[in-house]
Amino acid sequence: MKISHLIIFAPEIAVLSLALLLLILDWVTPKRKKVWIGYFSAIMILVFMGGFLCLAKNRFFPYAASFHGFIFDAFALYFKELFLLVAFLVTLFSVNFFKQEDEGQGEYYALLLFVTLGCFLLVSSADLLMLFLSFEMMSIPLYVMCAYAKKDSKSSESGLKYFLIGAITSALLLYGISLVYAATGTTNLHLFIDGLVSANKLAYNPILLLGVVLMLCAFSFKIAAVPFHMWAPDVYEGAPAPVVAFLAVSPKIAVIGLMTRLFLAGMQPLQPLWVFLFAVLAALTMTVGNLAALFQQNLKRLLAYSGIAQMGYILVGFASIQPFFKNMPTLQIGYQAILFYLAAYLFSDLAAFGIVTYLSAHGIEEIKSLKGLAEKNPMLAFLFLISLLSLAGVPPLVGFVGKFYLFLAAVSSKLYWLAVLGVVNSVISLFYYLRVARSMYFEKEEGVSIPYPSFSMQVALLVAIFGILAVGVYPFVITHLSIQVLTPLSNVPISHAMK
Amino acid sequence: MIGIFHYLALSVILFCIGLYGVLTRRNGIAVLMSIELMFNAANINFAAFSYYFKGASFVSGQTFPLFVIAVAASEAAVGLAIVLSLYRNRKTVNVDEANQLRG
Numbered sequence: 001m002k003i004s005h006l007i008i009f010a011p012e013i014a015v016l017s018l019a020l021l022l023l024i025l026d027w028v029t030p031k032r033k034k035v036w037i038g039y040f041s042a043i044m045i046l047v048f049m050g051g052f053l054c055l056a057k058n059r060f061f062p063y064a065a066s067f068h069g070f071i072f073d074a075f076a077l078y079f080k081e082l083f084l085l086v087a088f089l090v091t092l093f094s095v096n097f098f099k100q101e102d103e104g105q106g107e108y109y110a111l112l113l114f115v116t117l118g119c120f121l122l123v124s125s126a127d128l129l130m131l132f133l134s135f136e137m138m139s140i141p142l143y144v145m146c147a148y149a150k151k152d153s154k155s156s157e158s159g160l161k162y163f164l165i166g167a168i169t170s171a172l173l174l175y176g177i178s179l180v181y182a183a184t185g186t187t188n189l190h191l192f193i194d195g196l197v198s199a200n201k202l203a204y205n206p207i208l209l210l211g212v213v214l215m216l217c218a219f220s221f222k223i224a225a226v227p228f229h230m231w232a233p234d235v236y237e238g239a240p241a242p243v244v245a246f247l248a249v250s251p252k253i254a255v256i257g258l259m260t261r262l263f264l265a266g267m268q269p270l271q272p273l274w275v276f277l278f279a280v281l282a283a284l285t286m287t288v289g290n291l292a293a294l295f296q297q298n299l300k301r302l303l304a305y306s307g308i309a310q311m312g313y314i315l316v317g318f319a320s321i322q323p324f325f326k327n328m329p330t331l332q333i334g335y336q337a338i339l340f341y342l343a344a345y346l347f348s349d350l351a352a353f354g355i356v357t358y359l360s361a362h363g364i365e366e367i368k369s370l371k372g373l374a375e376k377n378p379m380l381a382f383l384f385l386i387s388l389l390s391l392a393g394v395p396p397l398v399g400f401v402g403k404f405y406l407f408l409a410a411v412s413s414k415l416y417w418l419a420v421l422g423v424v425n426s427v428i429s430l431f432y433y434l435r436v437a438r439s440m441y442f443e444k445e446e447g448v449s450i451p452y453p454s455f456s457m458q459v460a461l462l463v464a465i466f467g468i469l470a471v472g473v474y475p476f477v478i479t480h481l482s483i484q485v486l487t488p489l490s491n492v493p494i495s496h497a498m499k
Numbered sequence: 500m501i502g503i504f505h506y507l508a509l510s511v512i513l514f515c516i517g518l519y520g521v522l523t524r525r526n527g528i529a530v531l532m533s534i535e536l537m538f539n540a541a542n543i544n545f546a547a548f549s550y551y552f553k554g555a556s557f558v559s560g561q562t563f564p565l566f567v568i569a570v571a572a573s574e575a576a577v578g579l580a581i582v583l584s585l586y587r588n589r590k591t592v593n594v595d596e597a598n599q600l601r602g
Contacts, residue, residue: 127559129559129562129563129566132563132566132567132570133566133570136570136573136574140573140574140577143577143578143581144577144580144581147581147584150584150587151588152588153585153588153589153599154599154600156581156584156585156587156588156589156597157585157589157597157598157599157600158600159581159584159585160527160581160582160585160594160597161597161600163577163578163581164521164530164534164578164594167531167534167574167578168521168534168537170538170570170574171514171517171534171537171538171541172537174537174538174541174567175514175537175540175541175544177541177563178510178541178542178544178545178548178563179544181544181545181548181559181560181563182507182544182548185548185552186559187559187560187563188559207507233600234600235600237600238599238600
């Protein structure tokens with residue numbers, strides 16, 4: 001390894017240095033000027049996004065490099081751009097959420113970047129040790145962020161609940177990894193996959209199966225798939241709104257990305273088991289998420305259940321992945337649909353959470369207190385409507401295209417019942433999203449007026465709404481990108497290492 | 500003669516005790532301790548199997564617990580801080596009494 005090879009760690013090094021720089025800045029900034037740390041961080045994140053795009057345009061794009069435990073490839077870069085986008089939007093939301101007298105704002109932005117760094121490493125990990133460490137790197141700062149409003153007992157409770165669930169998740173993941181190590185004798189992912197392929201009987205090794213199922217349980221906890229979803233509504237309700245926006249998107253995308261890599265690159269011998277497991281998980285998650293959302297009064301709880309349902313749709317993509325063999329690699333539509341839907345989820349959910357953050361800063365958290373929002377603040381109401389419709393999957397918004405691809409994947413692998421269930425669920429979801437719209441548009445109430453958002457908030461909301469509309473009307477940007485990103489992964493073995 | 504399956508059985512038992520503790524104990528600190536048990540069950544697996552494999556892959560099994568110990572320590576630090584912050588707001592460390600959030 002030469003020193004010039006460090007360039008493959010460029011994204012991680014950049015984000016880590018920025019986080020450390022923010023800590024130093026926090027130290028020297030006077031208390032009333034803390035908000036500038038947030039703006040500075042947002043601008044630097046934009047610069048990084050541009051820089052990594054240049055890296056991608058350069059010779060690095062089709063290039064896969066791996067060290068022991070770390071892979072840098074186009075797939076990882078796609079996810080890293082998504083995480084940076086999330087970090088950018090959430091930073092702008094937070095700048096508008098926290099008040100001048102709130103404590104610890106400087107460290108908050110650094111913590112946000114540490115979580116982003118954990119997500120970066122998670123989608124790049126090629127070793128179970130790396131996987132575990134980055135999983136923790138992603139989770140631990142988030143516990144702190146959930147409990148960030150120290151004086152608010154709800155926030156502490158939310159932090160405690162997220163911490164306990166997170167610690168159980170880590171323990172399950174770790175025990176799963178230890179069993180996988182016991183069964184295969186390696187923690188390196190590509191050796192582990194080769195081991196599985198060469199000794200097919202390993203696929204029916206009970207220790208291995210148990211280990212893999214425990215790992216799957218841990219992932220399900222993180223993405224809040226039913227039956228591991230009970231924590232989500234409570235944690236979402238108590239935590240500060242911008243933190244919720246963050247924890248609803250970044251870790252979920254990271255875990256789905258990791259699962260995609262595991263499946264595309266390996267675990268193929270266990271395929272028949274997966275298809276069944278994922279189909280059941282997807283059906284349960286969609287249905288329970290949507291049905292429970294029908295009865296929610298609190299906006300954050302509503303979005304929590306809606307997020308659960310969204311993850312159910314993504315699991316449909318996993319269920320529709322066909323068994324595939326090393327000698328005939330084909331790129332399957334299921335993977336593409338997953339990658340596309342992640343982008344769709346990012347834009348729609350962040351737009352919705354952006355508005356919820358803004359409303360929450362003005363003391364509105366219940367659906368019934370949204371009454372008359374359309375008159376008081378038409379722009380905000382309209383943007384909220386668009387984001388909710390995109391989450392529900394109404395054409396021509398991005399959520400519709402994403403669901404279309406996912407259900408198409410299900411149909412193409414003959415899971416007709418799952419596709420039908422998905423469509424039925426989308427119809428159910430329309431009901432509760434429109435209930436929010438009815439409250440905003442058709443119920444009148446005189447009350448406090450809500451001021452127009454500040455410039456930075458407008459920028460953040462418009463970026464998210466622009467994503468919803470642009471990708472919805474012209475989805476080929478992302479589908480084309482997803483083919484480019486996935487093809488090298490399915491053709492080139494991971495063990496193609498940089499020596 | 501103590502074989503690999505004895506270690507495996509020990510770790511499974513330890514893991515189950517930890518899981519039982521997490522699900523039944525109501526004191527926040529006790530739940531933290533049960534989680535530590537679960538982590539250490541996995542460590543026993545790593546150590547035992549790294550000795551069992553001996554070949555090229557045994558190093559990863561031995562380094563894994565070192566990292567896990569560090570991670571568990573940092574997790575406990577954050578967890579205790581959060582329990583403390585809850586205690587300041589509610590004057591309790593009982594997980595059951597943390598029930599303001601229920602829809």
